[in-house]
Amino acid sequence: MLKVQSAEVRFRLFECGQFFLILMGAGLLAPAAFADVVEPATLAVADFEFRDTSGxxxxxxxxxxxxLKAFGVALQDGLSGNQKIDLVALPCQAEQCTIKDPGLVDLSKQAKTASAKYLLIGQVHKMSTLVGWVKFAVLDLSNNKPVCDRYLTYRGDTDEAWRRAAEFTARDVEKHCIP
Structure with missing residues (x-):
């Protein structure tokens, strides 16, 4: 009878050992399973300004x-498809909402009020019929410093050229500006 009890005790210890190994394995795998679950970055997008020096x-x-209005829509659409980014609307979206009007300080305040962590500002510059530039920056509102400051060029002054420039800008923001 003593041998039976000792075999039962060993078996129960073995079961407990397996249970603890499974728990330890689950504990090690759980962080890896949830590593991709990251809070999306909250981004407010100001209207871009336009400058024409083509003459x-x-x-x-x-x-x-x-x-320019279509550029803004395409940019917003491009960014809204990214799960790492949560777009928040600025209160001034119904009116002028650029770095000139109401200004960078007011835009930053409005973005913070809307619970944004980042603010995207920019300008489309038509240099000539063939050459255009998109200059933009993403600002970290917690320290009022730029996360990135980019300068892109595009060719053409057509609806399609501007749409493609907006789509490329959205991809560039996603790739280079959102941590």
């Missing part, structure tokens, strides 16, 4: 305003 004679103000 073209024909007034293209209405076309450029429409393209």
């Amino acid at each position: 073209e004679v024909r007034d293209q103000t209405a076309e450029h305003e429409a393209r």
Whole structure:
């Protein structure tokens, strides 16, 4: 009878040992399983400004305003598809909402009020009919410092050229500016 008890005790110890090994393994694997679950970065996107130094004679103000608006929509759409980014709206979106009007200080305050951690600001610059630039920066609102400051070029002054520039800008922000 004594031998039976000692075999039972060994078996129970073996079961306990296995249980603890499983627990330890689960404890080691759990952080790896949840490593991809990261809080998305909250980003507020200000309207981009437009600057035209092409010197073209024909007034293209209405076309450029429409393209700039479409640029903003394409940029927002491109960024909203990323699970690492949570876009938050700025209160000034119904009106002018650029670094000139209401200004960077007010934009930063509004972005913080909207619970954004980052603020995207920028400008589209038409240098000529063939060459355009997109200059943008992403600011970390916790320390008021730029996370990135980028300068992209694009070719053409058409709806498609501007749309592609916006899509490329969104990918560049995702790749280089959001930690």
